[in-house]
Amino acid sequence: MIRIFGILAGLFFSLSVLWAFISGAIAVAPVLGEYGQFTEPMADKVFHEKHPPALHLQSDGPFGTWDLAQLQRGFQVYKEVCAACHSLKFVAFRDLEELGYDKGQVKTIAAGFQVPGVDPNTGEATTRPGMPTDYFPSPYPNETAAKAANNNAVPPDLSLMAKARHGGPAYIHAILTGYGPEPEALKQQFPDFKVPSTGHYNKYFPSLAIAMPPPLTAEGQVSYAEGQPKPTIEQMSTDVSAFLEWTAEPKKVKRTQTGWPVLGFLLFATILAYLAKKQVWAALKPKKKHTA
Template structure:
């Protein structure tokens, strides 16, 4: 009996030790990040602006023309540095492009391939089944070309940032010089070498140079005026689609499900009343 009790005590102590170890290792990265990024957290960055997107709200839907404009901005501006590794060319058919247009778009891109004669790595024209290629062969090349900062993949960027769609649109259209008042109160907010001031970025300075620099940088096929803000909004909408292509389908499915659940709840309530209608509660007799 004493031996069994000792084994249980040892097992409990081992369990507590493992729990403390896991808790310690889960907290250490957060503490380090808090200490190293504490300077950035107190800087007065701005919350994203609230733009009006067609897919907002429970009844929202995609603006297909806007998504096509956003693809054009990504293609002519963002793709020079950022990849879309989770998006296949064939997915563009969801934006209103027919099969021939998708094939032509894919064929205009060079994707990694293998030379069948030598077995060496090479490039080839893309196919609809291929995914958007990365502009760099690896992270080392990406960092070398971008002041040691690796440009993030944009496939899921609007889900990886708080208020992602508004954040992307605000960031792209928000580059500016820091104000004299800001620098007087926070001298550390001055952008260092190779950095650019943006009030919507948490530490106010980032390594990405302004990608959209002037009105008319992209020519829209539908005649929409391509202002800096318009291009920022359009590419933010496109990146929302790449992150959540089934967003509208989920919203459209949600309403029938809610109606069904409401109907089922009413039926369950009526059934309960019907089943228990014949059962009368017994009255407690008072003792004399």
């Protein structure tokens, strides 16, 4: 009876996995364009969106580790470029110690930001220099101000962006490097396509038109310390993408490093349980009858 129940349970699980795979394939198939490029509707038309190219980081894979130097460069790009429009509301200044900064450096970094506060004398809302226990503030006092400064578009918070977008860091890197003029081939294929006056063409963004202007526009826009890679647009985009992967999943490397000993223990426990089972049931096995 137990064997039959186990077989039925395994069959049910297998069929569930197969059904999930088939359902996913059916859902994705209609939006796949030529050469596997995704398509997105815009203005009742369908325009091609190039799939972000792969981005290889040191943190990739089951044995990945954080490249602290790269994460510090990525934070520098965020602080000097991205922080003008985007917040990191789920990241505290003290979390930067995980990137290799000491307490004094973290205190200095925090003091360079203005965070919301309250005047102790009047009780009115004000701002004050940040402290290590504070979280990265929004550059705008409220959503209305954010819309007014960005053509009625609110810049998204970047804390979890690497988890919120398909492709993660590769998507972020692709967006930062995907700006350019509209290709003539696109205009010929879709004569009605036109990037809005308040938008910018980006070959990796769904609908190909993005409200955000190019944040990284020139080599050396951020000055790296001596001995660091040359701050090209490609390098700066890669570094800030790696940093945003860390903000979205700061425990990623620790989790994978912890997982290997756990898997080893489970394997050992499985083998031990199997041997115990053999030992316990050995005496209850029916003896073979010897025939003359």
